[in-house]
Amino acid sequence: MNSLQRIQPQVFPVEKVIIPEALSFRLNNGVPVYLIEAGTEDIMRLEFTFRAGQVKEYLPLLASTTNVMLSEGSRNYTSEDLNRLLDYYGAFLNLSCEKDRAGIVVFFLSKHIEKVLELSREILFRPVFPEAELNSLMKKRLRWFMVNREKVQNLAIDQFFQSVFGKRHPYGHKVVEQDFNRMTPAILSDFHSKYYTPDNMAVIISGKIHEETTGLLNNYFGDISSKRIYTEDSENVLMGEKRKKVHIKKPGAVQTAIRIGSPTINKRHPDYPGLKILDSVLGGYFGSRLMKNIREEKGYTYGIGSSLSSLDLTGYKVISTEVGQKNYIKAIDEIYKEIRLLQSVPVEKEEMAVVRNYMSGEMVRMFDGPFALAESFRSVWEFGLDNNYYYRLAEKIKTIDPDEIIELARTYYNIDELYEITAGAK
Amino acid sequence: MIKYDRFCLDNGLRVLVHEDKSTPLIAMNILYDVGSRDEDPGMTGLAHLFEHLMFGGSVNVPEYDMPLQMVGGENNAFTNNDITNYYLTVPSANIETGFWLESDRMLELDFSQKNLDIQKNVVIEEFNQRYLNQPYGDAILKLRPLAYKVHPYRWPTIGMEISHIENTDLEQIKKFFFSHYAPNNAILALTGNISYDLAFRLTQKWFGPIEKRKMQTRNLPVEPKQNEERVLTIEKDVPSTAIYKAWHIGPRDSIDFHTLDLVTDLLAGGESGRLYTKLVREKKLFSEINAYLTSDIDPGLIIVQGKLMKDIDIQHAEEAVNEVIKSLQIRNGLNDEMEKVKNKYESSTVFSNTNILNKAVNLSFYELLGNPELINHEVDAYRKVSQKMVIEATTRYFVPSNCSTLYYKSTRKDK
Numbered sequence: 001m002n003s004l005q006r007i008q009p010q011v012f013p014v015e016k017v018i019i020p021e022a023l024s025f026r027l028n029n030g031v032p033v034y035l036i037e038a039g040t041e042d043i044m045r046l047e048f049t050f051r052a053g054q055v056k057e058y059l060p061l062l063a064s065t066t067n068v069m070l071s072e073g074s075r076n077y078t079s080e081d082l083n084r085l086l087d088y089y090g091a092f093l094n095l096s097c098e099k100d101r102a103g104i105v106v107f108f109l110s111k112h113i114e115k116v117l118e119l120s121r122e123i124l125f126r127p128v129f130p131e132a133e134l135n136s137l138m139k140k141r142l143r144w145f146m147v148n149r150e151k152v153q154n155l156a157i158d159q160f161f162q163s164v165f166g167k168r169h170p171y172g173h174k175v176v177e178q179d180f181n182r183m184t185p186a187i188l189s190d191f192h193s194k195y196y197t198p199d200n201m202a203v204i205i206s207g208k209i210h211e212e213t214t215g216l217l218n219n220y221f222g223d224i225s226s227k228r229i230y231t232e233d234s235e236n237v238l239m240g241e242k243r244k245k246v247h248i249k250k251p252g253a254v255q256t257a258i259r260i261g262s263p264t265i266n267k268r269h270p271d272y273p274g275l276k277i278l279d280s281v282l283g284g285y286f287g288s289r290l291m292k293n294i295r296e297e298k299g300y301t302y303g304i305g306s307s308l309s310s311l312d313l314t315g316y317k318v319i320s321t322e323v324g325q326k327n328y329i330k331a332i333d334e335i336y337k338e339i340r341l342l343q344s345v346p347v348e349k350e351e352m353a354v355v356r357n358y359m360s361g362e363m364v365r366m367f368d369g370p371f372a373l374a375e376s377f378r379s380v381w382e383f384g385l386d387n388n389y390y391y392r393l394a395e396k397i398k399t400i401d402p403d404e405i406i407e408l409a410r411t412y413y414n415i416d417e418l419y420e421i422t423a424g425a426k
Numbered sequence: 427m428i429k430y431d432r433f434c435l436d437n438g439l440r441v442l443v444h445e446d447k448s449t450p451l452i453a454m455n456i457l458y459d460v461g462s463r464d465e466d467p468g469m470t471g472l473a474h475l476f477e478h479l480m481f482g483g484s485v486n487v488p489e490y491d492m493p494l495q496m497v498g499g500e501n502n503a504f505t506n507n508d509i510t511n512y513y514l515t516v517p518s519a520n521i522e523t524g525f526w527l528e529s530d531r532m533l534e535l536d537f538s539q540k541n542l543d544i545q546k547n548v549v550i551e552e553f554n555q556r557y558l559n560q561p562y563g564d565a566i567l568k569l570r571p572l573a574y575k576v577h578p579y580r581w582p583t584i585g586m587e588i589s590h591i592e593n594t595d596l597e598q599i600k601k602f603f604f605s606h607y608a609p610n611n612a613i614l615a616l617t618g619n620i621s622y623d624l625a626f627r628l629t630q631k632w633f634g635p636i637e638k639r640k641m642q643t644r645n646l647p648v649e650p651k652q653n654e655e656r657v658l659t660i661e662k663d664v665p666s667t668a669i670y671k672a673w674h675i676g677p678r679d680s681i682d683f684h685t686l687d688l689v690t691d692l693l694a695g696g697e698s699g700r701l702y703t704k705l706v707r708e709k710k711l712f713s714e715i716n717a718y719l720t721s722d723i724d725p726g727l728i729i730v731q732g733k734l735m736k737d738i739d740i741q742h743a744e745e746a747v748n749e750v751i752k753s754l755q756i757r758n759g760l761n762d763e764m765e766k767v768k769n770k771y772e773s774s775t776v777f778s779n780t781n782i783l784n785k786a787v788n789l790s791f792y793e794l795l796g797n798p799e800l801i802n803h804e805v806d807a808y809r810k811v812s813q814k815m816v817i818e819a820t821t822r823y824f825v826p827s828n829c830s831t832l833y834y835k836s837t838r839k840d841k
Contacts, residue, residue, distance in 0.1 A: 004635045006486040006530060009522035014498040015450070040448045041780050071697075080707070083697040088766040090773025109773050136710050143713035143735060146665035150561040252663070254559040255551070287495050299547025302555050322555050354495050361498020364517050368449050369780060 014360035016394065019367050019387045022204075022377050025214065028222035031198050035213070036206035036377060039370040042110045044207035047374065048124055049103040049382075052195035054170045055312065059187070060179045063170075065138070066188045066196075067097040070104065072133040074122035079133055082119060089115050093123075099171055100312040101382060103201075107371075110208050117220040124196060125224055129185040142180040152257035153322060155248045155423035160259040163246055163419045164316055166239040171311065199226040202381075206374035238263070238314055240419070248423040256328040256424025260335055261318030262417050266310035267383045271408065273396040275317075278408045279308040280355050281347060282338060283319055285362075287354060289338045290319065298334070300327040310383060317412075325425060332420065342409040346402035359397045363390065428779060428801050430789060431622045435629065437638045438610025442789045442798055443625040444617040446782055452618040453515045454524045455786035456532075457794060459613075460606035461508040462585075463578040463646060463724065471585020472594060472602055474505040475549050479599065480512065482541035484531035497523045505583050508723045509794065515783055518619040522628060528614075529632035532607060537600055549591055553584050561664045565731075565834055572658050573672045573727055573830040577649035579720075608639035615790040618782040649674070649725060656830040661837050666713070667734045669744060670832040672727045673823050675719065679795060684807045685819045686719055686728055691767040692754060692816070693717040693730070698766070701730070704750050710735055711743045723795070728823065740833055754820045760813050772805050 022034040057063040071093065072079040086093050091108035104123060108116050148154045158174050165172030203217065240263060265272055276284075283290035283306030290304045304321035323331040347355075366376045380389045430444040462473050480503065481490045494501055497520035503512040516524050557563040567582055574580035585591050614633070616625045652674055676682050693701045694717035701715045715732030730751075734743050754760070778784045785801070792800040 004631065006526070006533075008487075008493060009520075009526050011497050011523065012517075012519035014517050015519070017450075039780060040446070041776055043776060043780065080698065080703060084766065087696050087698045087770050090769040092774075092777075107777060109776060136707070139710070139735060140706065140713045143666055143733065147561055147733070150665060152559065254554045285495065286500075287491050295548055296544065299544040300551070302548055302552040322551075322559070324551055324554060354492055357498050358495035358500075361495075361500065361517055364450055364498065365500070365515065368451055371780075 011357075014357060014364060017363050017367050017390075019376075019390060020373065021387065027218050029198050029225060031201055031203060031221060033203040033205065033214070033217060034377065034381070035209050036204070036370065036373050037209045038373050039207055042208045043108070043370070044110050044113065044205060044209075045105065045107050045371050045374050046116065046120070047103065047105045047204040047378065048120065049101050049202050049204065049378070050196050050200050051100065052102040052191075052200065053098050053100040055100050056195055057170050057191070059182055060173050060175045061183060062187065062191055063102055064097040065134075065183050066191045067095050067102045068137065069129050069134060069188055070095060070123045070127045072137065073128050073130045075126040075128060077119075077122055079130075082123065085115070085119060091116050091119075102195075110210060113210075113213065113216060117216055121220050121224075127192065129188045129192070131185050134183060134185055134188070138180045138183055142177065145175065145177070145180070152250050152253050152255060152423040153320075155250060156257035156259045156421050157320075159246055159248055159423070160261065160318060160419065160421045163241045163243070163421060164261070164263055165314075166241060169238050171238065171313070193227060197226040198224050204374055204378055204381075206370040244418070245420045246422075247426065248421075249426065250423055251425055253325075253423070253425045255322040255324055256422055256426070257320075257322050258328060258332060258335075259318055259320055259421040260332070260418055261316055262419055264308070264315045264317050264412055266312075266315035267380065267385060267389060271412075272310075272315075273389075273393040274400055274404060274408050275412055276308055276393065277355065277359065277397060277400055278342065278405055278412070279306055279317060280359055281351070281405065282306050282342060284308075285355075285358055287358070289341075290321075290335065293338060294321070294331055294334050298327075298330075300324065300331045304331075310379075312383070328422065328424065332422075336415060339409065339413050339415060343406060343413065347405050352402060356397050360394070363394060363397075428785060428789075430798060432793075432798060433626060435609060435634055437634070437636055438608075439629070439633050439636075440613045440793055441625070441629050442613070442615040442793055443620065443622050444615075444785055444789065445621055446618050446785075449618050449782055450517055451515050451782060452518045452521045452524070452616060452620045453513065453782040453786040454521070454528065455511065455513040455615045455783070455790050456528055457613045457615075457790040458510045458512075458607055459611045459794060460510055461506055462581065462583045463507050464606065464642070464644065465578060465581075467578070467581070467586075469590055469594065469598065470581045470587075471549070471583075471591045472598070473510055474583050474585070475545065475591055475594060476599065476602055477503050477505045477510050477512075478545040478549055479535065479541060480531055482538065482545065483536040485534040485536055487527060487530045488536070490527055490531065493523060494527060499524065507579055507583060507720075509791070511787065511790070513783060513787060515618075521620060521624075525628045525632040529636065532609065532612065532633065533636050535603055537596055537603075539596055542594070542596055542599060546591055546594065549584070550588055553588055553591070557584060562668055562834060565668065565670055565832060568658060568660060569670050569672055569729075569830065569832045572656050572832060573652075573674065574649055576647040577724065578646060579649075579722060579724065579726070604639060605642040608641060609633060609636050610638045611641050613790045613793045615786040615793075617786040617789070646724065652828055652830075655826045657833070658831070659833040659835060661835045663838065664834070664836050665838065666736065667740055667836045668732065668834040669734070669740060669747070670729065670731045670834065671744075671747065672729045672830045673828050675726055675728050675823055677725050678721060678723045682819050682823075683719075684804075685811045685815045686823065688764065688767055688771075688808060688811045689754065689816060689820060690717040690719055690728065691771065692763055693750065695767050695770060700750050700753065701732070701747070705732070705743075705746055709746060711738050711746055715747075740835070744831070751820065751824050755817050757813055757817070760816065764811070764813065764816070768809055768811075771808050775805050
């Protein structure tokens with residue numbers, strides 16, 4: 001009946017990605033702008049990014065609160081007006097505050113660019129931080145915080161950052177209930193005037209770029225000047241805590257959250273591409289060793305993964321999972337077992353081929369379409385790197401050999417140096 | 427405007443192809459017309475458990491994921507009340523590997539006891555992670571059986587209880603496969619860097635030989651009209667009290683669907699929605715509040731849910747919600763707000779359709795609803811909603827005797 005021979009089709013190598021270069025120029029006041037022309041639809045992604053993330057804050061919540069309050073009222077618009085207008089023009093505003101950078105990203109139909117630029121200028125450079133809005137926002141955020149603190153995964157990751165970076169560094173300090181009472185319009189305004197300045201800003205635009213785009217940007221942002229406030233970077237030193245194992249009790253929790261990892265190199269280091277590959281083998285994709293062993297062979301968890309992240313001052317790697325109460329110790333043992341295996345036994349040729357090809361496919365997805373392109377651009381640009389980073393990564397994916405993986409695992413996954421954070425009942 | 431072609435194989439497989447040369451990738455989506463509504467009340471969660479088993483190897487392919495990763499592909503799947511949906515994206519040169527994998531698991535799964543045992547555990551951990559180990563995670567488990575008394579929407583996709591998943595055996599799994607998985611119960615969509623000719627040739631080659639199967643006929647109990655207000659109160663150790671309200675609405679293809687969708691946007695579409703503006707911003711009764719349609723194919727629900735601020739009386743908060751809903755029956759100012767949510771809907775549709783995977787999933791779903799052309803008409807249908815329609819729908823559906831309310835009370839002193 002079935003005459004078809006169901007044999008596996010030929011596997012074609014994934015073609016090398018060609019990454020379109022961003023076009024760069026400066027506004028009249030010197031602000032760098034990067035343009036990435038891509039896509040078929042008349043839409044745009046517009047990002048304004050500042051070095052105004054957590055790393056700059058001297059009080060917990062200061063960076064994120066300043067960021068969220070940007071759209072809570074400006075010189076010319078109330079918070080309601082701003083939100084209503086953005087919605088009216090079909091624009092999506094994302095306020096973003098990360099460990100190093102903060103800013104806004106707006107997605108919109110290109111035809112509304114003027115309105116979006118005008119509103120963005122209000123949001124970024126004319127916020128008024130009204131007290132009533134701030135108070136109600138802090139009450140609201142405190143409620144969210146209370147809910148989040150019920151989740152073992154949040155308890156574990158907060159402790160992880162504190163253990164790894166130290167509680168005195170903004171990368172590591174944990175938020176506590178009292179922090180929600182410390183925000184005032186005056187300190188937000190001060191933080192804003194120091195860090196949301198043109199000389200601290202870059203603009204990344206992707207999508208259908210029109211001829212008038214550059215002129216419009218200059219009209220709205222080219223004449224804003226920096227006040228030249230002298231800022232001193234905090235002298236806080238990154239210093240992990242001595243205790244490597246911390247358990248946070250959460251009575252009644254059905255699962256235990258596990259976070260295992262440590263500080264590591266960031267994208268600027270030449271070993272980073274290789275480490276990225278090692279991370280994939282260990283826990284970076286569905287077919288990874290941790291997923292295969294702990295989910296697909298043992299059924300201990302719904303999901304487990306590892307990730308490698310770059311920060312400006314350092315980097316970190318972390319293995320994350322939630323495991324039922326009765327199996328979590330076994331899961332931790334298996335995690336260490338997998339790391340030791342990578343340090344001692346060469347990865348077989350076939351598994352290497354799967355990882356190489358999977359990662360090559362990932363690279364195609366990373367540069368598919370205007371939004372992905374902008375994100376990929378940003379994530380090297382902020383480290384002072386360019387597309388050569390991706391070409392080096394692509395090359396490494398093709399050429400890395402199993403001995404190098406062992407070497408990297410020994411250098412960067414020293415088990416004695418890993419922090420082991422758990423949160424759950426017990 | 428999304429252009430696509432459609433054809434149907436002799437074995438009943440329906441296929442949609444949309445070519446988009448701007449991407450180096452192809453998305454492949456297979457929708458099976460089976461969801462948790464097709465389960466036996468004594469054995470719920472099977473459709474979703476089955477989704478997990480679909481990755482455990484098929485009759486000629488020992489492992490699903492590895493060969494796909496080997497060609498640079500990526501995949502996932504989801505199950506809901508109505509459908510089970512599998513998708514992958516792959517660099518275009520390797521699309522045939524996708525055909526090989528997907529057609530083989532449609533042909534026949536490798537039913538193994540070991541895989542079943544492991545995936546049962548994985549699903550139980552998923553149940554724990556999503557529903558039991560999260561504050562308010564079980565609210566939906568409580569709300570469904572309050573709103574539905576007979577229709578299978580009364581249980582969630584994950585299953586009514588863990589024991590149903592634990593008790594499933596291989597025989598039931600096999601029976602489920604052969605009565606729900608078949609070319610004549612599936613829709614295939616291909617979008618991205620693929621021509622119609624190639625799509626047609628590969629579909630014929632790989633899916634053509636799979637024979638039609640006799641499917642279980644769908645004969646679902648109809649939910650009787652609700653005639654009394656339903657209320658359930660539960661008390662839990664959560665940080666603050668929450669409230670969930672659900673009203674019955676018509677099926678996905680009823681004429682009111684777009685009107686009600688627009689109503690949820692008026693109420694809770696972004697920061698400028700009425701519930702947010704009035705109850706979070708102005709009156710400070712809630713820390714968060716949302717409104718949405720369940721968008722089920724059979725008659726679904728419109729749900730409003732919110733978490734209360736500290737020391738707010740729950741009756742007072744509920745009255746305030748009802749008041750905001752009632753305000754939609756007054757014309758004053760409604761027109762501008764409607765224009766706003768319509769613009770936002772149009773722009774979110776444009777954004778969603780820049781992604782080949784979204785296009786593949788949407789085309790498949792609209793084909794299931796009976797008309798793939800809906801992908802190009804949804805914005806129009808939404809645009810055509812008038813003030814009069816909003817007022818009528820609000821008056822018709824938001825009545826107490828049509829409503830189920832769950833009070834999720836915090837037992838904490840300091841709430």
